[in-house]
Amino acid sequence: MATQHSRLAARFMVAPSVGFLFVWMIVPLVTTVYFSFLVYNLLHPERQGWAGFDNYYYFLTDRAFLTAVWHSVALVVGVLCITVVGGILLALLLNLPFWGQGVVRVLVIAPFFVMPTVSALVWKNMFMNPVNGMFAHIAKGLGLQPYDFLGHAPMLSIIGIVSWEWLPFATLILLTALQSLDSEQQEAAEMDGANWMNRFIYLTLPHLTRAITVVILIQTIFLLSIYAEIAVTTGGGPASTTITYLVAQQSLYGNDVGGASAGGIVAVILANIVAVFVMRMIGKNLDA
Amino acid sequence: MGQITLNAVRKCFGEVDVIPSIDLRIEDGEFVVFVGPSGCGKSTLLRLIAGLEDVTSGGITIDGTDATELPPAKRGLAMVFQSYALYPHMSVRKNIAFPLKMAGMTPEQQEAKVQSAAKVLNLTNYLDRRPGQLSGGQRQRVAIGRAIVREPKAFLFDEPLSNLDAALRVNMRQEITELHQSLKTTMIYVTHDQVEAMTMADKIVVLNAGRIEQVGSPLTLYEHPANTFVAGFIGSPKMNLITGIEAEKLGATTIGVRPEHLDIVDSGGWSGVVGLSEHLGSDTFLKVGTKEVGTINVRAGGGITLRHGDAVRLAPRPGKVHRFGSDGKALS
Amino acid sequence: MxxxxxxxxxxxxxxxxxxxxxxxxxxxxxxxxxxxxxxxxxxxxxxxxxxxxxxxxxxxEVQTRSNYSLHFFNSVVISVGSTLLALVIAIPAAWAMAFVPGKRTKDLLMWMLSTKMMPAVGVLIPMYLGFKNMGLLDTRTGLVGVMTLINLPIVVWMLYTYFKEIPGEILEAARMDGASLRSEILYVLTPMALPGIASTLLLNVILAWNEAFWTLQLTTHDAAPLTQFIASYSSPEGLFYAKLSAASTMAIAPILILGWFSQKQLVRGLTFGAVK
Structure with missing residues (x-):
């Protein structure tokens, strides 16, 4: 519903955003693709030429790659399970009437606003440190041997830290969805003789489906690119390197630009597989 | 001045031909009402005149100059929207002054014009309020105020009363009519309510599916509907349109008799049984199931005491029967 | 209930x-x-x-031993600067998409979002090399640029969902009243959407403040925001818990306060309007 004038104007108005984003996306991406097919090592500038798929071959067959994939999957799935289940329970609780709802909401949402480097360092030092951390103090108080969380179970510890960061997000979104639940529908179901469990399974859960999908998809995007938490806590190490971290390490500290680029493209492809689902879901929602 | 001509105006939205082709001439100072069922293209036509939509083909001239390509701001028209479209973040004063500010008037000039408009519209005490603090009728007046300060060549109204309650609607209807009488500016008014059309218009344009069915004064449309569509659309309660043997007896495919032109008679006419009777005091509306012509509506006097189930005989008043041919057009 | x-x-x-x-x-x-x-x-x-x-x-001690105020200043410049810049670029785009939607508007929005989903590591090398060649490494200018682009899709999306709630008739009324496109956006749309614009600003400042990939990769000291400053505590010497706590408290306090104000918008902004 518009005139030629406004349609022309609209095109001019959209142009800067589209232009900037296009350049931002395409130029580096194409460069990375280009590098990924090159023999390009900073230590051996004399060796140059096309590498074909060699860089991909080496990256994909590297044992570090498979471990990193496994760690990425563990991180994403672990955090998702904890935050979704915890988020549903917490949202159900916070949706009940109680005194001081506003304050508790604020307490629960707070971790989301803490910058990743801070949360990682706080957990690493003040809580998980085997000598001076809170958990060590508690263990000692109970007469137990303190456990070196990051030393012995780095992936689990990182999953714990990241879950703490993302639980508020899941809770907040699920709580928002719960609050839009039709209370008359609930009352009708109660009149029809449905008990609490039935109402949760047949009314509440279906109502939350969309919110849960959103939480899963959006968190996945962010979780795949987790970087600071690993860098700060364990600094990588074979037991806690994810795909993102592996590629970032190779890019910055390795000298094999070609190999790291191939790794980057692999990461892009993996993320895109997830992104397709996210886009579909949001796209469906766009006209609604 | 405010003479508007549409020449073969056509509008498509994608594949859909909303307005196939319309020719219309609106004289300076006329109060023209576009009326028709929803989706007939009347609002689109108004938006084409306003310049909020492009015509697909054809031309629009305003006071003899071609306005087809002009943006809305340059056409010198003012519009009152269905939702009033007031600026919620501005006071009433600023709302009314907005077009003047856009025209680059000084604050003193703006204030003088706002004051005089507010006086005409009884808004003087509300100038510092926000639209959100006003009643529906007051918002309507602000929207009109914003239109009149521009001293436009013509006013365009897009179903301006549809958001008001019934009592207020009658009041505003009269106010707009009075405004037209004092300003003598061309007004184009879109409505789906044929009562508004009949009471306000100098000239009614009946639209259906993007086509003009008939153009004429309210009484012309009432007395001489050009086709069955206009016959059925204008008048309340609706004209009875009757097909079959009774129509053929008069040499027509369809005959139309208005409910107020059916007389209750002792003998002859059509015999039937009262299905529903509504006693309004001044009038009595009857729904009568007849053998000859099916169910028909009757508007009888207030003193009629007929009830559900009573037998009745009805006869159309001579000279008040409209005859239509097989193409739906009126037969002379 | x-x-x-x-x-x-x-x-x-x-x-x-x-x-x-x-x-x-x-x-x-x-x-x-x-x-x-x-x-x-x-x-x-x-x-x-x-x-x-x-x-x-x-x-x-944190104040005297490290240049805390520099990093705080960097964080403010980078997060606020990039968000404001993104708003300036995004408001016209969101206007166009909300009020003059075409057949491809939806695709365009989805495409913008997809740029957000591209993993940063995929483009790290060219970005790093490009920054190095242009002398943008460890500069606020460079980081503001990157953060603007990172925020831009979310800013466009959020503004789009807010603008969609404004009835188009009001903008048409402005057009009938003789407003140019510039006046329409400046005097009618922007003031009406001010609450939405404020939420967008708030959420994106928070996101940019906490962004910890590019800020860690592209800065070392001069332009380092608080994320980088705090990360420098990961391999400390001597006793440092109290100093780390003080630095962390100062780094998160402003954003916690802003965040508490923006909880409601957070849901909408981060789910792109899918959950309200």
């Missing part, structure tokens, strides 16, 4: 909710508490630490 609950039930729920809320908030609370003690007391057992004398020494 219009339902009334019995007082005992409410007491139980209140206790549970406050308990869990406290547990979740505890790490932040503990950090804040620790920042008011000396290094020596900070590594003692929790009870001993709480009963040890309170002071502001750690804050003073």
């Amino acid at each position: 219009a339902r009334k609950s019995s007082t005992p039930a409410k007491v139980v729920v209140t206790a549970a909710a406050w308990g869990i809320g406290f547990l979740i908030f505890f790490p932040i609370l503990w950090t804040i508490l620790m920042s008011f003690h000396t290094e020596g007391d900070a590594i003692k057992s929790p009870f001993e630490m709480l009963t040890s004398p309170w002071n502001f020494d750690s804050y003073a």
Whole structure:
């Protein structure tokens, strides 16, 4: 519903955003693709030429790659399970009437606003440190041997830290969805003789489906690119390197630009597989 | 001045031909009402005149100059929207002054014009309020105020009363009519309510599916509907349109008799049984199931005491029967 | 819920909710508490630490030993600067998409979002090399640029969902009143959408403030925001818990406060309007 004038104007108005984003996306991406097919090592500038798929071959067959994939999957799935289940329970609780709802909401949402480097360092030092951390103090108080969380179970510890960061997000979104639940529908179901469990399974859960999908998809995007938490806590190490971290390490500290680029493209492809689902879901929602 | 001509105006939205082709001439100072069922293209036509939509083909001239390509701001028209479209973040004063500010008037000039408009519209005490603090009728007046300060060549109204309650609607209807009488500016008014059309218009344009069915004064449309569509659309309660043997007896495919032109008679006419009777005091509306012509509506006097189930005989008043041919057009 | 609950039930729920809320908030609370003690007391057992004398020494030390104010300033410049820049670019685009939608508007929005989903590591090398060649490494200018582009899709999306709620008739009225496109956006759309624009600003400042990939990769010292500054504590020398706590408290305090104001918009912004 518009005139030629406004349609022309609209095109001019959209142009800067589209232009900037296009350049931002395409130029580096194409460069990375280009590098990924090159023999390009900073230590051996004399060796140059096309590498074909060699860089991909080496990256994909590297044992570090498979471990990193496994760690990425563990991180994403672990955090998702904890935050979704915890988020549903917490949202159900916070949706009940109680005194001081506003304050508790604020307490629960707070971790989301803490910058990743801070949360990682706080957990690493003040809580998980085997000598001076809170958990060590508690263990000692109970007469137990303190456990070196990051030393012995780095992936689990990182999953714990990241879950703490993302639980508020899941809770907040699920709580928002719960609050839009039709209370008359609930009352009708109660009149029809449905008990609490039935109402949760047949009314509440279906109502939350969309919110849960959103939480899963959006968190996945962010979780795949987790970087600071690993860098700060364990600094990588074979037991806690994810795909993102592996590629970032190779890019910055390795000298094999070609190999790291191939790794980057692999990461892009993996993320895109997830992104397709996210886009579909949001796209469906766009006209609604 | 405010003479508007549409020449073969056509509008498509994608594949859909909303307005196939319309020719219309609106004289300076006329109060023209576009009326028709929803989706007939009347609002689109108004938006084409306003310049909020492009015509697909054809031309629009305003006071003899071609306005087809002009943006809305340059056409010198003012519009009152269905939702009033007031600026919620501005006071009433600023709302009314907005077009003047856009025209680059000084604050003193703006204030003088706002004051005089507010006086005409009884808004003087509300100038510092926000639209959100006003009643529906007051918002309507602000929207009109914003239109009149521009001293436009013509006013365009897009179903301006549809958001008001019934009592207020009658009041505003009269106010707009009075405004037209004092300003003598061309007004184009879109409505789906044929009562508004009949009471306000100098000239009614009946639209259906993007086509003009008939153009004429309210009484012309009432007395001489050009086709069955206009016959059925204008008048309340609706004209009875009757097909079959009774129509053929008069040499027509369809005959139309208005409910107020059916007389209750002792003998002859059509015999039937009262299905529903509504006693309004001044009038009595009857729904009568007849053998000859099916169910028909009757508007009888207030003193009629007929009830559900009573037998009745009805006869159309001579000279008040409209005859239509097989193409739906009126037969002379 | 219009339902009334019995007082005992409410007491139980209140206790549970406050308990869990406290547990979740505890790490932040503990950090804040620790920042008011000396290094020596900070590594003692929790009870001993709480009963040890309170002071502001750690804050003073953080200020003198490192250039805290520089990093704070960098964080402000980068997060606010990039968000404002993104708003300036995004407002016209969101206007166009919300009020002059075409067949491809939806695709365009989805495409913008997809740029957000591209993993940063995929483009790290060319970005790093490009920054190096242009002398943008460790500069605020460079980082503002990157953060603007990172925020841009979310800013466009959020503004789009807010603008969509404004009836188009009001903008048409402005057009009929003789407003040019510039006046229409400046005097009518922007003031009407001000609450939405403010939420967008707030959420994106928070996101940019906490962004910890590009800020860590593209800065070292001069342009380093607080994320990088805090990360430098990951391999410390000597006792540092209290100083880390003080620095962390200062780094998160402003954003916690902003964040609490923006909780409601957060849901909408981060789910791109999918959950309201």
